[in-house]
Amino acid sequence: METSRNPGSAPRLTASYRIETPCDPERAAEAMAGEQSSGTFLKLAGETEALRERHAARVEAVIHRETVTTPSLPGAPPGDAYARADVTLSWPLENIGASLPNLLATVLGNLTELRELSGIRLMDVELPTRFIEALPGPQFSIDGTRRLTGVGDGPLIGTIIKPSVGLSPEETAALVKQLIEAGIDFIKDDELIADPPYSPLRERVPAVMRVIEEHAQRTGRKPMYAFNITGDTDEMRHRHDLVRDHGGTCVMASVNWIGLGALMGLRRHAQLAIHGHRNGWGLFYRHPQIGMSYRAYQALLRLAGADHLHVNGLASKFAEADASVIDSARACLRPLLERPERDDRAMPVFSSAQTVHQAHATFSQLQSTDLIYTCGGGIMAHPDGVAAGCRSIRAAWEAASSGVSLEDHAKQEPDLAVALRAFRSPFSG
Amino acid sequence: METSRNPGSAPRLTASYRIETPCDPERAAEAMAGEQSSGTFLKLAGETEALRERHAARVEAVIHRETVTTPSLPGAPPGDAYARADVTLSWPLENIGASLPNLLATVLGNLTELRELSGIRLMDVELPTRFIEALPGPQFSIDGTRRLTGVGDGPLIGTIIKPSVGLSPEETAALVKQLIEAGIDFIKDDELIADPPYSPLRERVPAVMRVIEEHAQRTGRKPMYAFNITGDTDEMRHRHDLVRDHGGTCVMASVNWIGLGALMGLRRHAQLAIHGHRNGWGLFYRHPQIGMSYRAYQALLRLAGADHLHVNGLASKFAEADASVIDSARACLRPLLERPERDDRAMPVFSSAQTVHQAHATFSQLQSTDLIYTCGGGIMAHPDGVAAGCRSIRAAWEAASSGVSLEDHAKQEPDLAVALRAFRSPFSG
Numbered sequence: 001m002e003t004s005r006n007p008g009s010a011p012r013l014t015a016s017y018r019i020e021t022p023c024d025p026e027r028a029a030e031a032m033a034g035e036q037s038s039g040t041f042l043k044l045a046g047e048t049e050a051l052r053e054r055h056a057a058r059v060e061a062v063i064h065r066e067t068v069t070t071p072s073l074p075g076a077p078p079g080d081a082y083a084r085a086d087v088t089l090s091w092p093l094e095n096i097g098a099s100l101p102n103l104l105a106t107v108l109g110n111l112t113e114l115r116e117l118s119g120i121r122l123m124d125v126e127l128p129t130r131f132i133e134a135l136p137g138p139q140f141s142i143d144g145t146r147r148l149t150g151v152g153d154g155p156l157i158g159t160i161i162k163p164s165v166g167l168s169p170e171e172t173a174a175l176v177k178q179l180i181e182a183g184i185d186f187i188k189d190d191e192l193i194a195d196p197p198y199s200p201l202r203e204r205v206p207a208v209m210r211v212i213e214e215h216a217q218r219t220g221r222k223p224m225y226a227f228n229i230t231g232d233t234d235e236m237r238h239r240h241d242l243v244r245d246h247g248g249t250c251v252m253a254s255v256n257w258i259g260l261g262a263l264m265g266l267r268r269h270a271q272l273a274i275h276g277h278r279n280g281w282g283l284f285y286r287h288p289q290i291g292m293s294y295r296a297y298q299a300l301l302r303l304a305g306a307d308h309l310h311v312n313g314l315a316s317k318f319a320e321a322d323a324s325v326i327d328s329a330r331a332c333l334r335p336l337l338e339r340p341e342r343d344d345r346a347m348p349v350f351s352s353a354q355t356v357h358q359a360h361a362t363f364s365q366l367q368s369t370d371l372i373y374t375c376g377g378g379i380m381a382h383p384d385g386v387a388a389g390c391r392s393i394r395a396a397w398e399a400a401s402s403g404v405s406l407e408d409h410a411k412q413e414p415d416l417a418v419a420l421r422a423f424r425s426p427f428s429g
Numbered sequence: 430m431e432t433s434r435n436p437g438s439a440p441r442l443t444a445s446y447r448i449e450t451p452c453d454p455e456r457a458a459e460a461m462a463g464e465q466s467s468g469t470f471l472k473l474a475g476e477t478e479a480l481r482e483r484h485a486a487r488v489e490a491v492i493h494r495e496t497v498t499t500p501s502l503p504g505a506p507p508g509d510a511y512a513r514a515d516v517t518l519s520w521p522l523e524n525i526g527a528s529l530p531n532l533l534a535t536v537l538g539n540l541t542e543l544r545e546l547s548g549i550r551l552m553d554v555e556l557p558t559r560f561i562e563a564l565p566g567p568q569f570s571i572d573g574t575r576r577l578t579g580v581g582d583g584p585l586i587g588t589i590i591k592p593s594v595g596l597s598p599e600e601t602a603a604l605v606k607q608l609i610e611a612g613i614d615f616i617k618d619d620e621l622i623a624d625p626p627y628s629p630l631r632e633r634v635p636a637v638m639r640v641i642e643e644h645a646q647r648t649g650r651k652p653m654y655a656f657n658i659t660g661d662t663d664e665m666r667h668r669h670d671l672v673r674d675h676g677g678t679c680v681m682a683s684v685n686w687i688g689l690g691a692l693m694g695l696r697r698h699a700q701l702a703i704h705g706h707r708n709g710w711g712l713f714y715r716h717p718q719i720g721m722s723y724r725a726y727q728a729l730l731r732l733a734g735a736d737h738l739h740v741n742g743l744a745s746k747f748a749e750a751d752a753s754v755i756d757s758a759r760a761c762l763r764p765l766l767e768r769p770e771r772d773d774r775a776m777p778v779f780s781s782a783q784t785v786h787q788a789h790a791t792f793s794q795l796q797s798t799d800l801i802y803t804c805g806g807g808i809m810a811h812p813d814g815v816a817a818g819c820r821s822i823r824a825a826w827e828a829a830s831s832g833v834s835l836e837d838h839a840k841q842e843p844d845l846a847v848a849l850r851a852f853r854s855p856f857s858g
Contacts, residue, residue, distance in 0.1 A: 036621065037593065037594055037621065038592050038593060038594070038595075048592075051592060051595035051596075052595075054595060055592075055594045055595035055627075072716075073715045073716055073748070074715075074716075074717065074748070074750075075715065075747075075748025075749065075750065076748060094625060094626055094627055095594050095621065095625055096623075096625060097623070097624055097625045097626055099623060099624070099659070099660055099664075100661075100686070101623075101659045101660060101661075101682075101683055101686035101687050102623045102624075102659055102660070102683070102686070104683070104685075104686040104709060105620045105621060105623075105659065105683045105686055105708050105709070106621055108708075108709050108712070109620060109621070109683075109708035109709055110620075110708050110711075110747070111711070112708075112709055112710065112711025112712050112715060113710065113711040113715070113741070113747040113748050113749065114711075114746075114747065114748065115746060115747060115748045117748075120711070120715075163467050163477075163480060163484075164466065164467060165466055165467065165480075165484045165524050166467075166480035166481075166483060166484040167480075191534045191538060191539075192465065192466065192524065192534060192535055192538070193524075194525075194526070194528060194530075194531045194534075195526055195528070195531075196523060196524055196525060196526045196531075197523050197526055198484075198523055230528070230530045230531055230534065230690075231528055231530060231531070231690065232529075232530075232689075232690045232691075232693030232694050232697070232733075233662040233690055233691060233693070233694030234694060234697060235528075236690065253530075253690075254530055254531070254533070254534045254538075256533075256688075257529070257530035257531070257533040257534055257688065257689055257690070258530050258688050258689065258690030258691070259685075259686065259687050259688005259689060259690050259691050259692075260661075260686055260687065260688060260691075261659075261660065261661045261662055261665065261682075261686070261687030261688050261690070261691025261692075261694070262661075262662060262687070262688050262689075262690025262691040262693075262694060263688075263690075264661030264662070264691075265661050265662030265663060265690070265691060265694060268661070268663060279534050279537075279538035279539050279541075280533060280534070280537050280538055280541055281541065281542065282539075282540070282541025282542040282543075282549070282719070283537070283541050283712065283713060283719060283720060283721070284712060286502045286503075286504065286541060286542070286549075286719050287501075287502055287716045287718075287719050288503065289716075290711070290712060290715050290716050290719070291712060292712070312542070317543075317544060318504075318539070318542040318543065318544060319502070319503070319504025319505060319542050319543065319544045319546075320504065320542065321503075321504065
């Protein structure tokens with residue numbers, strides 16, 4: 001996402017797409033602009049031209065790309081060839097106001113169903129400063145997350161409570177105790193557990209926070225626990241207060257299922273960091289000719305208030321390509337507004353099959369340690385135990401960020417040396 | 430959506446999928462069940478087997494279908510062939526509790542990203558009675574909507590304010606006056622207008638409701654106007670109250686962009702009918718190997734509180750096939766629970782290029798007039814004006830529901846006769 005830089009004229013927002021169409025791409029772009037602004041213009045006492053001038057969406061650019069012979073999506077009218085193109089449209093901000101759900105109704109909305117399009121993917125959005133300023137954005141972002149956890153530099157080393165389902169509040173607390181004594185910075189609930197009858201938050205939160213508070217009292221270091229409070233707006237606010245009242249610092253929500261309206265509703269109430277889990281995101285990116293890029297969507301999630309956002313990880317067990325993971329993480333780390341008083345970055349969360357082996361590639365492509373690096377087996381399955389697992393991951397990141405190879409660093413870090421023998425590199429062919 | 434009928438055992442919820450995989454489909458189904466319940470099972474003081482027994486997702490059925498040679502979605506490991514299959518999984522309700530966002534985290538969630546799957550589409554969900562009963566459901570449904578509008582039988586004849594953007598509150602009210610004097614039952618805002626600076630709801634609602642209230646006083650008939658209140662939870666509640674305080678009977682929201690968490694948040698507060706607009710739905714259905722069927726999703730939207738749900742229309746300008754439109758509408762009309770005290774159906778809303786010509790096909794396939802039939806040009810472009818347009822649509826539906834052909838009925842209905850000459854049938858090849 002980039003910020004619009006045309007302060008002289010009336011502010012406009014811009015969206016770019018990759019489309020595929022059996023029509024001429026210029027004509028398809030005009031149909032898109034028409035559908036998403038004027039609709040049917042009727043004769044209305046001479047207002048038509050003035051209205052169109054002021055409110056119509058504008059085709060800013062059409063760049064032709066390759067042509068294919070088979071449509072990517074069914075439902076388009078038959079044709080001999082389907083042209084792909086990059087299309088940029090813009091709208092006056094006045095059409096929408098500063099509203100994220102209404103932004104999506106405008107930049108995606110019915111476009112996803114147009115017969116003129118056999119492919120439609122939102123690639124990026126460019127928002128006027130006035131739009132960005134009117135929305136809350138993340139409350140804690142990266143600096144706030146570091147302050148809350150006492151992790152001044154390097155990534156936050158994290159893990160996820162497993163098994164995903166079935167542990168009682170007491171069993172969860174016992175596992176948390178083991179993990180924080182091992183030196184973990186961050187722990188999250190799995191997205192499969194929120195407030196189920198076998199582990200209600202009213203029992204899980206006090207049980208877990210008792211362990212964390214005791215540790216914080218003793219050591220001065222308070223690891224962050226992201227409690228999954230996913231639910232409707234009122235449930236989430238109620239659960240947020242429960243976490244806050246027991247000294248917790250973070251709440252997590254499945255952002256795609258609660259939706260932007262509820263994420264905003266949570267943010268307006270929140271005093272804790274919001275950990276945005278994007279499970280279900282595959283619906284939006286798995287097919288290249290339908291959906292929306294995370295580059296665009298992460299900006300909306302940040303503006304709605306997410307402090308942390310999942311981006312998968314390199315060489316993960318998921319279908320996403322590594323280049324896409326890095327593109328997402330870079331987008332999360334790019335400020336929407338450059339203002340000293342407002343940090344609107346989100347902290348990217350790497351996960352899925354991460355071990356010591358991905359630290360170098362991740363750092364070299366991102367050139368940042370402002371991230372949460374979560375490992376399951378990569379910590380838990382360390383032959384010398386969970387504490388050695390934590391130390392090995394931290395050592396791998398020290399090596400990565402100081403340009404030393406894992407093998408060299410392992411000479412001074414026995415836990416890393418053991419990890420290198422125990423975990424096979426996903427990059428070694 | 431069907432209701433589970435196994436009251437004897439612990440309640441389970443069931444989800445069915447169409448998948449595509451380079452693996453053996455049975456193994457892919459096991460991977461799906463594993464990912465969406467146990468995750469990684471660690472050794473935890475002997476609890477593992479008991480936990481698995483109680484909480485693991487179960488593969489209920491795998492039915493092999495065709496095999497293809499090219500994967501539908503990128504990111505899956507290479508293979509010689511990709512097998513398609515229908516897979517049914519079930520979970521104990523206890524894993525989730527009665528929560529719609531957490532249901533989706535469980536039945537879709539990470540499945541959308543699994544490398545084992547080169548296709549994954551949620552086809553249907555079967556929910557236990559206890560889950561359904563714990564959620565609010567629609568407050569007005571069909572009977573309530575008929576009561577509010579005074580339309581005892583036949584479809585509600587509706588239209589959408591066009592141009593979609595740009596009209597001032599006064600211009601909108603003038604158009605509403607013309608439409609309701611013409612006999613319209615239902616009017617909705619376009620999804621492109623919610624609360625923009627050029628027509629804020631605090632001005633549009635009083636302007637429109639003044640016209641409607643005056644008409645109701647004079648005629649005893651109060652057409653329904655669906656004000657688009659799409660926004661975050663607090664904004665929507667505030668705007669809902671504004672509509673209520675001015676005598677309005679319906680609010681509309683873009684359900685995909687506010688999300689289930691915010692729709693629930695609105696429903697818990699609402700005293701008015703909720704009109705669910707599904708713009709953006711193309712993201713979920715346009716490609717047959719990724720997404721979710723409306724058969725499944727509409728049930729969740731109803732349980733969250735939607736009284737009306739869009740289903741497109743037959744022979745529309747959109748890419749959806751007619752069979753899919755009818756399947757969606759039938760699903761909306763099927764009760765989730767058969768209880769005299771609870772009407773949990775949603776009223777399907779037909780739209781997009783609808784004229785007198787689609788009435789017969791729609792009725793014959795649906796065998797119901799419990800629907801909202803919205804026309805733009807099909808009413809506005811009637812050669813004898815908007816009132817004749819309304820009468821022609823009503824006449825077409827009278828003909829359809831009494832088994833008389835349009836041509837025969839047109840002999841007694843001059844407005845229908847004119848419409849038949851003015852509008853070309855989309856079915857006439």
